[in-house]
Amino acid sequence: MVPTMMLAADSSRDAHRAEALRGLADAVTRRGEAPVVSSFGSADDLRSAVEAVEGPLVVVPAYLAGSDRASAELLAGLDLDHRFDACTTAPLGAVPSIVGSLARRLQQAGWRPGDGVVLAADGTSDQDERHQLTSVARMLSRRVQSPVQVGYLSAWAPSVTDAVERLRRRGQDRVCVAAWQLVEGEGHGRLRDLDATAVTAPLWPAGVVVDTLLAQHRAATARLAA
Incomplete structure (x- = not known):
């Protein structure tokens, strides 16, 4: 059965x-x-x-x-x-096919080689989930051949806004946000209000x-x- x-x-x-x-x-x-x-x-x-x-x-x-x-x-x-x-x-977490789809979302949103990248997550107190986020950032970094900074919407630091501004202070004129979100919702609307070069669509x-x-x-x- x-x-x-x-x-x-x-x-x-x-x-x-x-x-x-x-x-x-x-x-x-x-x-x-x-x-x-x-x-x-x-x-x-x-x-x-x-x-x-x-x-x-x-x-x-x-x-x-x-x-x-x-x-x-x-x-x-x-x-x-x-x-x-x-x-x-x-x-769902650090699955190669999922991270590959996220990288394609970045390209579709307007990411170009050399752009700064922020992985935008909600945040979590669960250690396993935090480990998954770190692994996703590393896998995405290898995909785009650029460092990926993690930023949070509602927990932990830095915030997504701080992460974008930090990359700008380091000389990154273009900063793209990879939305670590499965579906469209209120959180994604907050990402679209950021002063970022581009924001990816949710994975679904x-x-x-x-x-x-x-x-x-x-x-x-x-x-x-x-």
């Missing part, structure tokens, strides 16, 4: 983001690899959704590591210890996002069957 795939994230305060996440869930469903349900709301919504699923279940976070504090807190509060047939995967609707989410589900399915 193929486990149900539950895409989960917090979108309770952002209707535009919720719509984008539903579009992502529809795209995953159309692949036909597994039964797909979603929970894009509060902690109570997530618990209710989990309880409604009979049989094996894989909860797949629908956000990028370090990109969404609210969703990280939501998933951290989910207790599946009472379910021998259920597990949660890690959020790149097909690699669906590919990677399904790959996580397949890996978790194998673990549950072991």
Whole structure:
């Protein structure tokens, strides 16, 4: 029996983001690899959704590591210890295909060789997610052959604004922002207000996002069957 795939994230305060996440869930469903349900709301919504699923279940976070504090807190509060047939995967992180898609987004946005680059993340207190962010910055730096500075929207330092200004003080006239975000939402709107040369679009609707989410589900399915 193929486990149900539950895409989960917090979108309770952002209707535009919720719509984008539903579009992502529809795209995953159309692949036909597994039964797909979603929970894009509060902690109570997530618990209710989990309880409604009979049989094996894989909860797949629908956000990028370090990109969404609210969703990280939501998933951290989910207790599946009472379910021998259920597990949660890690959020998408330093996956070569995902970072490659981000590099292509930079080129599409107007990045040119030699431009300064800021990786814009929401911020996180989770050490694993912070490690993923550091790895993403290193991988992106190798892709663009230029140093990549991490900046944060709502936690830790430097802020995205400070990171952009720091590169400008170092002589970078052109600074591009690589948005470490899965879908369009309020956070991306704040990035567009920056004094940056260019800001990338969120990673979805790149097909690699669906590919990677399904790959996580397949890996978790194998673990549950072991």
